[in-house]
Amino acid sequence: MxxxxxxxxxxxxxxxxxxxNMRYKQYAMKWQDLDPGVTIPLEIKSKYRxxxxxxxxxxxxxxxxxxxxxxxxxxxxxxxxxxxxxxxxxxxxxxxxxxxxxxxxxxxxxxxxxxxxxxxxxxxxxxxxxxxxxxxxxxxxxxxxxxxxxxxxxxxxxxxxxxxxxxxxxxxxxxxxxxxxxxxxxxxxxxxxxxxxxRITRAGMYYQRYAKRTLERADITAEFYSFPQKYVLGTSQDSEPMDSWKATVSSMLEFTKDSDGDKPVVGQFTTSSMTPFTEQLKTAAAGFAGEMGLTMDDLGFVSDNPSSVEAIKASHENLRLAGRKAxxxxxxxxxxxxxxxxCLRDDYSYERKEFVKTVPKWEPLFEADANMLSLIGDGAIKLNQAIPGFMDKETIREITGVKGSDSAPIETGDDNG
Known part of the structure; x- marks a missing residue:
């Protein structure tokens, strides 16, 4: 050959x-994406990574x-x-x-x-x-x-x-x-x-990059949202220049009338709303969750009502199928x-077909809770009544992941005969 x-x-x-290596950096959260945005200067973007x-x-x-x-x-x-x-x-x-x-x-x-x-x-x-x-x-x-x-x-x-x-x-x-x-x-x-x-697909990386850009823009906008820009109209040309930082953080400002009795007009620019960024972030999260077989809860968008184990399994159906394939x-x-x-241990080249009966075993993808154990137990009883011996403790373990006792069951009886 x-x-x-x-x-x-x-x-x-x-x-x-x-x-x-790029995917390992994505996993380690060290990958720096190229930002295609054109509205924010590069020196500001670098401060809000x-x-x-x-x-x-x-x-x-x-x-x-x-x-x-x-x-x-x-x-x-x-x-x-x-x-x-x-x-x-x-x-x-x-x-x-x-x-x-x-x-x-x-x-x-x-x-x-x-x-x-x-x-x-x-x-x-x-x-x-x-x-x-x-x-x-x-x-x-x-x-x-x-x-x-x-x-x-x-x-x-x-x-x-x-x-x-x-x-x-x-x-x-x-x-x-x-x-x-x-x-x-x-x-x-x-x-x-x-x-x-x-597992880190191109679509998944896109949605994460989209969410990262949204967070950066929201973080920069939050600076203006926290300290909105103000303006003063009609100040006298002879007045002293105003300290902009003092005007921003002061709780009260005093403006006196000039010799003609006129006074300045104070105003404030309309601040940007943070709502669009939240909606964009949820859009990115929904796309990423659909790509990975996750739910919005998995990405930090917690729903109001806690889910049961069965509801979690139902919502993670795509994740379960991906796990089965894996x-x-x-x-x-x-x-x-x-x-x-x-072969290496025994210094002998076995035929590969001799290992066809050896089967790898995995734990269930979703652990069973008390309610699920009860339902499986009822189902096992009914199946064994219909087909005797259909389900044993190994079959139950494959479904639940719970290993049964290795000891024989304890038989109870009347000690007095």
Whole structure:
């Protein structure tokens, strides 16, 4: 098989690195948008830079609900590998990176007979993907950079070996798995975008930029709203100039008549209303919420009546569907990680078809409250009456996320016989 080579993958990563870094800055609320406004001078805009975390909210609202549980039908004991690699941090880091950059990569290595898993963001890794298995045919990753962003430690992944380049010095480590030890975790892949799509969409960035411009204009207008401009007509030319700051903050001003008995006329310019900015901000929030599958409540526009769990689930239907889709695509990537980790642990190249019965399991996207547990319990009783054994405690856990007791039920009876 002809490989593209490390130079090709370096150029490929360089071409896409800026897009990923831009979305990470959007998530970290450090991205400075170009303001197309023409009415406010640049020196004033720079003093009223607004910061808005809607893109971070759109990512976290889904990432916080994607909680990986374990692998079912674990014939190869891959759950032990993940438990040894700090799963509480590992899975959350991989999911969050995939939602921000459209994909993340897991670097699999082995040291002291222990398999190690390391999450690498999309701005530091790339490869050539097999569209059938979603494994890489060859991969490249920057393991360490200097303070200026230049690579210090690089790795080139091939099916039979991994080549490390540290400050230009190359070393080779054999790979017994027959697959590159760099596995992509992809969010929403398709035939056009095999490395997936970011949760931070162009439409979402537009609505956030639109809201930030609205907040900046409102902030500048608030200065004039707080201290409206005033004017005085008919002052004598012989009078002393008025201190503008004193005239603005003073509660009382005194004007005397001149020698002809005339007096000045004091007036105030009409102030701008803040209502249009509030309406613009709500328009931007509605557009962003529709794009991300959120509600106005999620963005800080609190409704009068608190919602129940069922109402929240109904209003987040699009978010639930996005979560289901993410679970399928991300779960496939975690299964590939489990497959190669088991091969590396055992120093044996298993057939991938032997892992088809191993199923990734996720916690429910919405936790059940007491009312929902009661309804599910009544439904389970009726279903089991109609079809005996239709719902067991594992099925209930899939629906509710509540793990039942492992001990046998306590039987009660009459101790006196």
């Amino acid at each position: 002809a490989y593209k080579g490390i130079d090709y993958l370096r150029n490929k990563l360089s071409n896409r690195r800026s897009r990923v 607004s910061v808005l975390g809607w893109c971070a909210k759109g990512v976290d609202s889904l990432a916080d609900r994607l909680v990986f549980r374990d692998f079912d039908n674990d014939d190869f004991e891959v759950n032990e590998i993940f438990r040894a690699n700090n799963p509480d941090v590992f899975f959350d880091s991989a999911v969050l990176s995939a939602l921000i950059g459209s994909c993340s990569f897991i670097y699999i290595s082995k040291a002291n007979y222990q398999v190690r898993l390391q999450v690498i963001e999309a701005s530091n890794a790339t490869g050539i993907i097999d569209p059938i298995t979603n494994l890489l045919t060859e991969g490249y990753a920057v393991l360490k950079r200097d303070d200026f962003g230049n690579p210090i430690s690089e790795a080139y992944f091939l099916p039979t070996e991994t080549r490390f380049l540290i400050n230009g010095v190359e070393s080779v480590v054999p790979n017994p798995t027959n697959h590159p030890l760099l596995v992509p975790i992809i969010h929403r892949p398709d035939a056009v975008r095999p490395f997936g799509r970011s 679970q399928r695509s991300l779960g496939s990537g975690f299964l590939n990680v489990a497959y190669l980790a088991a």
